[in-house]
Amino acid sequence: PSTAHHGPHPSPSGDDVTDLQPGRGLHRRDFLRYTGLLGAAATITAGLAACGGPSSTGSGGSGGTDTIEAALAYALSGGFDPMTASSAVAVAANLHVLESLVDLDPITRQPYNALAKEDPAKVDETTYRVTLRDGAKFHDGSEVTADDVVFSFERVMDPDNESLFSQFLPFLDGVKKVDAATVEFKLKYAFALFSERLGVVKIVPKKVVEAGQKKYDSLPIGSGPFKLTSASATDGLVFAKADGYNGPRPAKVSKMTWLLLAEPSTRVSALQSGRAQAIEAVPYLNAEEVSKRSAVESVQSFGLLFLMFNCKEKPFDDVRVRQALHYALDTDKLIKTAMLGNATAATSYLPAGHPDYVKASTVYGHDPAKAKKLLSDAGVKGLKVELVTTDTDFVKDCAPLIKQSWDAIGVATTLNVGQSGGQYSNRIDTGKYQVMAAPGDPSVFGNDCDLLMRWYYVGTWPETRSYNSDTEEGKKVVSLLDDAAREADAAARKELWRQAIDIAAEQAALYPIFHRKLVTGWKRDALPGFRPMPTTGLSFLNVDRG
Structure with missing residues (x-):
């Protein structure tokens, strides 16, 4: 679905797809070898034991009204470096932590300018220039620069890195810095879908990645509305509002906690008890029962x-x-x-x-x-x-x-x-x-x-x-x-x-x-702005607590 990863790199025996260490990267050949795809799907089994997380203190959950608590249906498998990350959990997390120049809205799937200050400027049929958003900063406080953009694209395009995403950029000849806030893209041929295809490359801080790719892979730094503060296969993911974010989709809560609950009944219980305000992948058999106490929507x-x-x-x-x-x-x-x-x-x-x-x-x-x-x-x-x-x-x-x-x-x-x-x-x-x-x-x-x-x-x-x-x-x-x-x-x-x-x-x-069709469940009163996605995962961009 599937998630994007939806496909972890399994152990050599092929028996266990949940044994990846969080800091381990996933090469394109491994991804393609071991997965049926991305997206919802695909390879995480329901046999994973329910992961730990905050205990419920009533229908409001345990984090208060400035915290969103959610439950995802997949295990933490592989890292978060967007050059290679393709697991269901990583793709959903990176949606909140990292930005592309142009991103696709997770609900409508329509492109919008994220790190780009304005629409890419067409110089000629095979040349575009993109200017960065004024004052855009990474979560470590450093400025997002043209050097970071060039670095992010070049590492995806480098055949030695075997990035999964290079196959989506066959039209791209090269990227160069024009000035500190402007980059120029040269195309091999005119490509009408240029702007929206920019979304396949997330922009990363060059200095941080070069200082330690494995460390970055385990806990990425981006320029998005949330920063990832911890990621654990047992305790789930914890996010905090990125105070320096000045883009179009600001965080509306101070904290998010994501439980990783592959067992369907445990996920349903988390929603019904108030331990989570939203869950993905409501089991088809449980949808009607869940709908009696929560909002449930099946999205094509x-x-x-x-x-x-x-x-x-x-x-x-x-x-x-x-x-x-x-x-x-x-x-x-x-x-x-x-x-x-x-x-x-x-x-x-x-x-x-x-x-x-x-x-x-x-x-x-x-x-x-x-x-x-x-x-x-x-x-x-x-x-x-x-x-x-x-x-x-x-x-x-x-x-x-x-x-x-x-x-x-x-x-x-x-x-x-x-x-x-x-x-x-x-x-x-x-x-x-x-x-x-x-x-x-x-x-x-x-x-x-x-x-x-x-x-x-x-x-x-x-x-x-x-x-x-x-x-x-x-x-x-x-x-x-x-x-x-x-x-x-x-x-x-x-x-x-x-x-x-x-x-x-x-x-x-x-x-x-x-x-x-993907079935999502949520507490409408607790998440008044929430809408279910037509892909694997959950989006809390522009969502606050009721």
Whole structure:
């Protein structure tokens, strides 16, 4: 979802995804090897014991009316350095602690100037200048300078650093200092989404990071409205208001405490008892009961459950076989039974309601007869499939129903359900699999169609997971995305994206079954300005205590 990390780097055995030391970094190759993605999801299991935290002293919580207490659904896994951080907890924390030049609003997903004083100034088609906000300071009191901005971008772009975020900046040629408060960006080609894509790079203090990257990774210093004062796998995260912050989203409370409660019942109890004023990932089964005493909202997300095929293994190299297994799925039953209605069947790579949404030319409705005919046309009889899945709660609920749908068309299906890190390292990234069902959500990094499609259809995933990068269709998707990136006209760009989506849907090498809805619970009176996010995590920007 998933979180962004949603994917920690597990122990060598792949059995435990929660054993990362807080100060340890996560390289891009490790992230991609061991995670199904970002976002909600993905790899933290509900088996983590409930973490400690302040005890409840009544419905108002334990921190008073100038403190926000919240409960997240994931473990602390990996560090916070935004060059590599991708865990659910780190991404949510960095939203409050660090700033980009331009950030995406966590609720609306619309760009706004954060460290940038004003909109980036377009010098020419491939040159932009950005001026920093007057008086912007890091939490150690030092000024945010152009040197910090150049440093922050160059370390992400440096191939030796293997930053996950470099793949989202293919258009960027270089960054240089103009003066103490101004930087200039040179692009390889005109890129219409330049301003909002700046959000993938958080600005860090050069001197502090150079003095000790590991120390910074464990407790980052940013320029955001909150400073992180402590981070512990057992005691959670503690934030304090950053008094020197002068940006557009000031902290409205003096302190925040985040409990890390992977066990769903413990998280619900924290909300119901008043130990927390907000929790993410309200269990679908508990949503109605929780709504009797708290505000509960189910928000549509990009977060998906996808089917991925090993396209170098027969018969899955035949598009008809891949399509057949999609048409066989009773997705409505999946959503109703396993998700309790908290998902929307995929009619495109993007969920309906997304600003770039277009309905795909191929929509996989439940059609067992068509599925059987496709298999017959492909000359496939007596197909036996092992479905590899992660053990994320909702995926475990869906897996038996997927098996039921495939068994019903004569495909003998066995399930291989396991911890996400182990499944990726032992089966997926070794190519020892046929079909996988897993969650993912790259939208924590950005929300435009280009970024979302590049995650699954350019680079690592098609090259080393679905193994369709060398096909004519796989190459065409990359070509269309590259053409769209250079297209200045919005309508023409959307048309190129439509063509790419149509190919992705028809080929179904990796394609969503449904897009999830995320259920958040909160005390409306205690957090009058709070709104749930369409991605993993919680946002308390511009939120005060009632």
